[in-house]
Amino acid sequence: LFISLAARELNPKMLVIARGEDPSVEDRMLRAGADIVVSPMKLGGQQIAALIKQQAGGSSLHPSTGRKILLADDHRALRLLFARKLASTGHEVIQAASGDEALTMAHHHGPDLIVLDVNMPQRNGYQICAELRQTSQFADVPIILYSGEEPKEFAQHGREIGASLCLHKTSNSSELLARIEEIFSRQYDVSSFAESSVTPGTSPLESPLDLSPAEDELNINVALECTGGDQQLLDDVVRAVLEDTPHTMERIERAILHRDHQALRIEAHSLKSAIAIFGADDAAALAEQLELAGKEAKLGEIDELLADLQIRINQLMQALERNICKQ
Numbered sequence: 027l028f029i030s031l032a033a034r035e036l037n038p039k040m041l042v043i044a045r046g047e048d049p050s051v052e053d054r055m056l057r058a059g060a061d062i063v064v065s066p067m068k069l070g071g072q073q074i075a076a077l078i079k080q081q082a083g084g085s086s087l088h089p090s091t092g093r094k095i096l097l098a099d100d101h102r103a104l105r106l107l108f109a110r111k112l113a114s115t116g117h118e119v120i121q122a123a124s125g126d127e128a129l130t131m132a133h134h135h136g137p138d139l140i141v142l143d144v145n146m147p148q149r150n151g152y153q154i155c156a157e158l159r160q161t162s163q164f165a166d167v168p169i170i171l172y173s174g175e176e177p178k179e180f181a182q183h184g185r186e187i188g189a190s191l192c193l194h195k196t197s198n199s200s201e202l203l204a205r206i207e208e209i210f211s212r213q214y215d216v217s218s219f220a221e222s223s224v225t226p227g228t229s230p231l232e233s234p235l236d237l238s239p240a241e242d243e244l245n246i247n248v249a250l251e252c253t254g255g256d257q258q259l260l261d262d263v264v265r266a267v268l269e270d271t272p273h274t275m276e277r278i279e280r281a282i283l284h285r286d287h288q289a290l291r292i293e294a295h296s297l298k299s300a301i302a303i304f305g306a307d308d309a310a311a312l313a314e315q316l317e318l319a320g321k322e323a324k325l326g327e328i329d330e331l332l333a334d335l336q337i338r339i340n341q342l343m344q345a346l347e348r349n350i351c352k353q
Contacts, residue, residue, distance in 0.1 A: 027051065027058050034059025091116040093210060096137040098128035098154070100146045101296045103266040103303065107252065108141075110259050111203055125149030132158060137167070139206060143195065144173035144180070145295045152187055159188035168209045172202065195299060245305025252303045264346050267300055274300075275339060278316065282328060291320030301342060309338035 033042050044060040046052050052063045095117050099105045102123070109119040120135050122128035126148040132140060140158070142151035149157075151171050158164040171184050172193040184192040190209070193202060253260040274297050281289035298313035312335040319328055 027055055030055055030058040030060045090118070091210070093139065094118045094120065094135060094137045095206070096120045096122065096128065096132055096135065096140045098122040098125070098141065098146065098151070099143040100124060100292075101143075101300050102270055103263045103300045104143075106266055107259070107263055107303065108202060110256070110262075111254065112206070115203070115207070117206075125151065125154045128154050129157065132164065136163065139168045139170070139209065140164075141170045141172065141202070141206075144171055145292050147292060152183060155184075155189050156187040170202070170205065170209075196302065248305030249303055263303060267303070268343060268346055271297065271300065271339060271343065275336065278335075279332070281320070282332060287320045289320075291317050294320060297339075301339075304342060304346070306338065306342050309335060309342055312338060 027044075030042050030044050033040055041062075042060045043062045043064060044055045046055055046063050046065055047067070052065065055063045093116075095112055097105060097109055097112065097119055098121075099108070100123055105121050105123070109121055112119045120131050120137060122131050123146075125146045128140075128142060128146075129149065131137075132154075140155075142154055144151040151173070155169050155171060158167070158169065168190040169188070170191045170193060171180075171189045172195040173180055180194075181192050191205060193205060249260055249263075250257075253263060274293055277293045278290060278297065280286075281293060294313045294317035298310050298317060301313065302310050312331060315331055316328065316335065319331075
């Protein structure tokens, strides 16, 4: 306070920035001649608030809805993407990485709604849904299945095991979020299961593949759309994919080596879903071909397919690393 007075007297044009530990002295310092008063406690509080907003996935905080959602998906990047979006709307999100873990968490936490990926290790989404429906606790709890499988057989199987809704799995979370809000607002009758609830989407295999070397497999605009323009969420998803994808590729190679059709189908499906976040259509199409090879138990002549996929994945990983380095 005294230094501010002396400084202003010595040089009326001097910029004076003062630090005040006690908020009550801010007004005195300004009257004494300080141009700006900085409060470490106030700045710390603002930073904490900004971090909370960032973790909530949006620029503003949403009040808690009091609703609990169990989200089960074996791929960390997609769990992160969907969970952050759900949390940003005020829902409490419980995450599971496998069928067995989903079953345990469902019984332990008693969620108000359950979202199950069909293709998961251990027990798959179909099995978990069927088992939950056999208990009185989950007889009326909405269960959403989502998958990239053929719409007709997906809807039929889902209806048979008691799913409330079947959705085509994409990296865009808007459809899933919209349907969840419809269910919670009672605008959607979960008792009437309709095949039309399955949105087919566009398969990357509908157009011929261009396997010429691509300069960049990363489409940042698609990635930003998937994350709703949330740069922090995008960075987190990029890091998750950079960490997990090499391990997924190793498991794919091991499945092919051991002629493990089931493992190949699950791992290729997981890879396809994750890289679709970044608009890597050629790589996703190659992963889908490997998934079909595992589903149909046809592992012949896939060496070239795997080699092409490795090239595309390497290009995507390099592009993602460059994107991280720019941040």
